[in-house]
Amino acid sequence: MDFFRPDSLAEALAAKAEHADAVPIAGGTDVMVELNFDHRRPAALLDLGRIVELHEHGRQDGKVRIGAAVPYARIIDELGRELPGLAMAARTVGSPQIRNRGSVGGNLGAASPAGDSHPALLAANAEVEIASIRGTRMVPVKDFYTGVKRNVLAPDELITAVHIAPATGAQQFSKVGTRNAMVIAVCAFGLALHPDQKRVGTGLGSAAPTPRPATKAEEFIATELDWESPKPLADSVLRRFGALVAEAASPIDDVRGSAAYRRHALAVLARRTLGWAWSEHLGGGRRACA
Template identity: 70%
Template structure:
């Protein structure tokens, strides 16, 4: 196995063009597990840890550009106010050691249906920045997941950043696992409510993370804006979320349990988001341009 270690993004893209079989590695929290258990034996590894262009984040025009190699700990510490849903999901990832190493870019590259950040990226309207020697394109999160552990990247492309709007309403995330920490989600759910619009998404309950369109449309029409939430609305929303799932039976849970758990998660998470909206005002505002590079 070859180990490729570029020092600049341009060099990394050139190496990926020459060696499309090279597997990118940054935190290594997914790739190294697969290697250790001999589930994967790539011809080459492309180490991205030394590339400063991937290790920072910036804001401009109410958008955050999150570098692919920014670890979860920095998302939690530095971006919780602007990207609360993503920070919530990041707090549930693995152990402190994993959060220090793992990245949203790595989560996207692995494209596991159980990835914790995926539902939040879907409801946030995230766009994935994919770069190659041919240029750069932005892929909407909804188009990025194409199958179980499969994404929309071309063979010569690398994930260089994720673009997310600054929160303008309420965002919430929750998941169910077999224990309280260091757990792979049995199922997960995210919701964003802003400007009288609802976005909701599920994870670990279908071949890919997905939006739940029928549930979104129902809730957008039925929410009593500015008033307490009727129980009947929450119950029906949970039913529609569960109906949108295509779960399987596996060692972490049955399909029936996943559907039931999603219904409960949807009701509870909606309740938290609604309380957030009733208790706070979220003006859109304009975020001044800022840039934050790796402090390591």
């Protein structure tokens, strides 16, 4: 197995162009597990640990730009106010050791349907920055996933950053598992209020071949919310929203849960997170994730 350790992004992109089968590694929380269990034996590894710009975050064109290798722990500590939904999701990832190594870029690269960051990214309408020696392109996160553990990356491309607009309204994330962290989600749901756009963003995780938004649920609730003179939501509205979220899922039966249970749980998570977020919008204070 070959091992490449570039010192700059330009060197990394050149190496990926020359060695398209090289597997990128930063935190190693997914790749090293696969190597240790002999589930994967790539021809080469491309270590991104020395590339400074991948480990930085800042503002660009009014959005928060998070380098692909910025660990979850820093997102929680440094970006929790601007990106509360993503910070909530980050708190449920693995153990403190994993949160100090794992990153959103790695989560996107793995493209697992159960990745914890995906629902929050979808709800916030994030964009993925992708680079190669041919140039840089931006892909809306909803278009990034193409199948189970597959994405739009070309063989010579690397994820370099994620761009997310700072929250203008309440955000929530919740997942079902045997415990809150150090567990693969049975199902997960992210929600973000966008009062400036008068809409609600959603994201489903571990409930379909790819992470996805609940589009019909978003369209329904957009017609039910009074942004100018907000008032408490009727239980019937919350339940209809939950039902539409469940309908958006295409879950499977596996060792962690049945398809029927996943749909039921998503409906519950959807109406709870919407209730919490709308309560915060009404002035009830911020709720922590479930």
